[in-house]
Amino acid sequence: MSEDQIKKMEAERSRSLEAEFEARIARDEKIEPKDWMPEKYRQTHIRQISQHAHSEIVGMLPEGNWITRAPSLRRKVALLAKVQDEAGHGLYLYSACETLGISRDELYEQLHSGKAKYSSIFNYPTVTWADIGAIGWLVDGAAIINQVPLCNTSFGPYARAMVRVCKEESFHQRQGYEIMLKLCEGTAEQKELAQDALNRWWWPSLMMFGPTDAESTHTEQSMKWKLKRKTNDELRQQFIDQTVPQAEILGLTIPDPDLKWNEERQSYDFGEINWDEFWQVVKGHGPMNKERMKARVGAWERGEWVRDAAMAHAEKQQERKAKEAV
Amino acid sequence: MKNKNLYNYILGIADNSLILGQRLGELCGHGPSLETDIACTNMSLDLLGQVRSYYQYAAKIAGDGRTEDDIAMLRKESEYFNVLLVEQPNTDFGYTMARQFLFDVYHFLMLTELEKSTDLNLSAIAKKSIKEVSYHKRFSSDWINRLGDGTEESHSRIQTAINDLWTYTDELFHQTEADEAMVAEGVGVDVTKLKGAYYEEVNSVLEEATLSVPESKYFQKGGKQGIHTEHMGYLLAELQYMQRTYPNMEW
Numbered sequence: 286m287s288e289d290q291i292k293k294m295e296a297e298r299s300r301s302l303e304a305e306f307e308a309r310i311a312r313d314e315k316i317e318p319k320d321w322m323p324e325k326y327r328q329t330h331i332r333q334i335s336q337h338a339h340s341e342i343v344g345m346l347p348e349g350n351w352i353t354r355a356p357s358l359r360r361k362v363a364l365l366a367k368v369q370d371e372a373g374h375g376l377y378l379y380s381a382c383e384t385l386g387i388s389r390d391e392l393y394e395q396l397h398s399g400k401a402k403y404s405s406i407f408n409y410p411t412v413t414w415a416d417i418g419a420i421g422w423l424v425d426g427a428a429i430i431n432q433v434p435l436c437n438t439s440f441g442p443y444a445r446a447m448v449r450v451c452k453e454e455s456f457h458q459r460q461g462y463e464i465m466l467k468l469c470e471g472t473a474e475q476k477e478l479a480q481d482a483l484n485r486w487w488w489p490s491l492m493m494f495g496p497t498d499a500e501s502t503h504t505e506q507s508m509k510w511k512l513k514r515k516t517n518d519e520l521r522q523q524f525i526d527q528t529v530p531q532a533e534i535l536g537l538t539i540p541d542p543d544l545k546w547n548e549e550r551q552s553y554d555f556g557e558i559n560w561d562e563f564w565q566v567v568k569g570h571g572p573m574n575k576e577r578m579k580a581r582v583g584a585w586e587r588g589e590w591v592r593d594a595a596m597a598h599a600e601k602q603q604e605r606k607a608k609e610a611v
Numbered sequence: 612m613k614n615k616n617l618y619n620y621i622l623g624i625a626d627n628s629l630i631l632g633q634r635l636g637e638l639c640g641h642g643p644s645l646e647t648d649i650a651c652t653n654m655s656l657d658l659l660g661q662v663r664s665y666y667q668y669a670a671k672i673a674g675d676g677r678t679e680d681d682i683a684m685l686r687k688e689s690e691y692f693n694v695l696l697v698e699q700p701n702t703d704f705g706y707t708m709a710r711q712f713l714f715d716v717y718h719f720l721m722l723t724e725l726e727k728s729t730d731l732n733l734s735a736i737a738k739k740s741i742k743e744v745s746y747h748k749r750f751s752s753d754w755i756n757r758l759g760d761g762t763e764e765s766h767s768r769i770q771t772a773i774n775d776l777w778t779y780t781d782e783l784f785h786q787t788e789a790d791e792a793m794v795a796e797g798v799g800v801d802v803t804k805l806k807g808a809y810y811e812e813v814n815s816v817l818e819e820a821t822l823s824v825p826e827s828k829y830f831q832k833g834g835k836q837g838i839h840t841e842h843m844g845y846l847l848a849e850l851q852y853m854q855r856t857y858p859n860m861e862w
Contacts, residue, residue, distance in 0.1 A: 345640035352636045356853035356862035357680045358666070361636070362659050368639050369652040376645050414853055414862070464862075471860055580641065588643025590768065591704045594761025601760060 310510060315441035318384035326510060329503075330440050331385050332401075333512060338378035339396045339403035341371045343577050347411040348420060356414055363460055364417060370453045377449070381442035397582045399569065404428075406489050408571030415468055415475075415482035421461010423483075423490040423528065429454050430524050431494065434514040462531065469535045476536075483532065484540045491555075492563045494521040525553050618672045619692065619789035620799050621733070622682070623835060624725075625665030626693035629683060630843075631714060632658035633850055634701060643704050650750055654711070657743040664736045684854040688847055689837035692787070696779035698834070698843045702772070705758060705765070709772035712751035716812050717783045717805070718744050724800040733798065752816050759820025766821070773817065774825050781830035783809070 286294075302321050309316065316322055345368050352368065355361035379389050395401035406424050411417065432454065435447040468479040495501060495517040507513035515523075525544075532539050543556035565571065612618055635655035642648030666679035673682075696714055701707045722744055725737035758769035784806045786794070793799025814824045833839065853862070 342640075342645070349640035352639055353633060353849040354852040356857070356860075358659060358663050358683050360862055362656060362663070365636055365639060365652055365656050365659070369649055369656070372640075372645055372649045372652070376649070379645075467862060471862075472857075474857065475860060584641045584643070587641075588647075588704065590762070590764045591643035591647070591758070594758050594765030596761075597765075598757040598761040 307509075310439045313437075313511075314439075315444065316439050317441045325506075326440075327385050329506065329510070329512070330443065331382055331387055333507075334378055334382040334385075334440075334443055335387075335392045335395065336402050336404075338375050338382060338392070339401055340407065341375035341378060342396075343403045343407045343581060345371050345375075346577055346580050347407055347409070347573070348417060350411050351414060351417050354414070355417075360464070367421075367457050367460065370457070374446075374450050374453070377446045378443075381440075381446045384442050393585060397578070397585060399578070402567070404493065405563070405566045405571060406493050408566050408573045408577060409485070409489050410573050412485075413478050413482060415465070415478035416486070418461050418464030418468060418479065419482035419486040421457050421459075422465050422531070423461075423486050424493070425454050425458040425461055426528060427490050427493040427524050429458060430520050430527070435512070437511065437514075439511045465535055465537075469537065479535065480537050483537050487540050488559065488562075489566075491521055491525070491558055492566075494518075494524065496560070496563070522552055525555055529553055612673060612675075614672045616789040616792040617730070617798065618669055619787070620793040621665050621669045621672070623692040623787065623790060624721075625662050625669065626691050627697050627714070627718075628658040628665070629662045630691070630693045630846065631697040631710075632656075632662060633846060634697065634699075634710075635707075638701055638707065647704070651707070654747050654750070657740075657747065661736065661740045661743070664739075668732050668736070680854065684851045688839055688843055691834075691839070691843070691847070692837060693834050694779065694782045695831055695834040695840050696776060696782065698840060698846060699776060699779065700842055703768060705768040705772040706776070708751055708754040708758065709769060709776050711747065712755050712816070713773075713776055713780055713813065714783075715744060715748035715751050716816075717780075717802075717809055719748050720805045720808055720812075721800050721802060724805070728799070729797040755816055755822070756820040759817070759822045769820075770822050773822060774827075777825040777827060778829060778831045780809075780813075782832040782834060785832055785835055787835050 303323055306316070306320075306322060306326075316326075348364065348368050348371075352361065352364055355364050379392060382392060383389060392401070396403070406427075411420070429451060432447055432451050436444055436451055438444045438447070465479050465482075468475040498504065498516045498518045501517050504513060504516055529539060529544065541556045543554065545554050546552075547554045566574065569575075632655045635651050635658070638648070639652045639655070640648065642651055662683065663679055666682045669682055670677050670679055696710060699706065699710055719741070722737045722741045726734055726741060728734045728737065755769060755773075758765040760766075784802050786802060790799055790802070794801045817824050831840075
């Protein structure tokens with residue numbers, strides 16, 4: 286066979302593999318780590334799953350900021366458990382990502398060097414206790430809307446991880462809303478804390494759905510691979526329509542003078558999002574970007590001697606066992 | 612208060628768990644690895660869960676409308692009866708594990724006896740807690756071993772932490788008047804009797820980890836009388852922040 290013939294055969298084979306792969310996804314079959322997959326599918330999934338894992342880990346910081354100062358023992362225990370859940374989500378999302386042939390250390394390296402992104406919402410500070418309520422209610426609420434469709438995504442390990450993540454997130458959201466409810470039923474001062482938190486978290490929460498459809502670069506391909514089922518704008522609208530009545534129950538005002546029910550669309554119209562702010566934070570210049578990275582990198586560096594010790598101990602143990610066996 | 616001794620006895624036990632739980636809570640999100648982060652948070656959760664049971668019981672005994680949170684967050688520093696050991700800071704992971712280990716061995720022995728208390732509430736809390744604390748002890752002992760045996764650096768760091776915290780171990784076996792009164796009634800644990808078993812177990816883990824047992828015979832005490840180290844005020848400032856800033860509110 287000539288070289289040309291071999292090349293031609295390989296190209297054909299790759300085309301037929303790809304066609305079969307796309308057909309499997311269309312039939313809603315799961316793709317598992319050992320299955321053949323196009324390189325772009327692998328890379329896209331590494332990017333998205335790791336971004337998701339990093340968001341869980343960085344997301345521990347703003348909420349962790351209130352563990353030592355939680356106002357009651359019950360709230361302290363609930364907050365600890367919540368932040369611990371996030372660490373757990375990070376753990377199995379990193380594991381899902383590792384099945385695609387990348388190590389956790391490499392993923393950390395991407396986070397620490399700034400190559401990998403995480404959800405921008407965590408670059409805002411938690412300055413009062415009410416922020417813990419607002420994060421649960423709004424940020425976890427937005428995350429659920431983004432994530433529920435992923436329970437049916439095409440990559441098996443990611444889909445299975447998301448089933449568990451979504452269950453826990455919905456518990457967190459109820460918990461956050463309950464913090465807000467308690468504040469709103471409390472004293473005038475407590476209600477002010479709640480309103481102030483909503484004022485600061487509302488717009489960044491809307492930004493969590495990403496740029497408008499016109500600006501979004503990954504939507505089309507992601508739709509095909511079922512990494513996305515609805516567009517950013519559709520999800521954002523769903524979030525607003527779901528959240529406005531919840532704010533009404535709390536007796537809080539959403540900080541958007543243009544927010545108005547549209548009878549014809551059976552949806553809320555809303556004001557212009559400050560996209561300059563969005564891009565500023567995405568590009569690393571939000572209020573807490575530098576502090577968050579400093580905290581993550583700091584924990585990693587301070588922990589190096591501990592991880593080294595664990596590794597050295599395990600190796601010594603193995604050597605000792607091997608010697609005993611002789 | 613009719614049962615002042617019982618009330619103070621419960622606080623003496625519960626405050627240890629509260630202050631250690633608070634210290635571990637500071638680390639959440641900052642651990643050397645995700646796995647250790649999750650484990651430290653878990654221990655904090657266990658301890659604070661125990662604290663709630665103790666304080667709810669203490670609040671019932673006080674019977675003056677005080678809640679578990681009033682007891683946890685609205686006392687003056689001199690009214691907290693925890694041992695000095697548990698309030699020591701998270702200087703590094705070595706100190707955190709050394710503090711945990713030196714407390715866990717005591718905690719497990721104490722709970723094993725408390726389970727036999729004639730006070731059914733305390734006995735029930737002890738029974739539930741002992742399973743959790745046996746896990747804590749395994750976790751911290753394993754880390755003492757790992758760090759002692761691991762690298763030159765980890766060996767030196769964990770040895771330093773053990774040396775520094777050793778001075779706080781003897782206080783674990785001191786008894787206040789309330790403690791003695793409760794021991795006499797069969798409610799409390801005579802911790803003076805646990806000392807031998809404690810040092811035997813601690814020393815054996817240290818030796819296994821190739822660490823040396825500190826020889827110092829000078830010990831610090833005071834926590835059980837409400838006289839704390841300089842670290843305590845800062846810890847309480849955070850713990851009490853919300854209750855002090857916004858008094859008489861529900862959360």
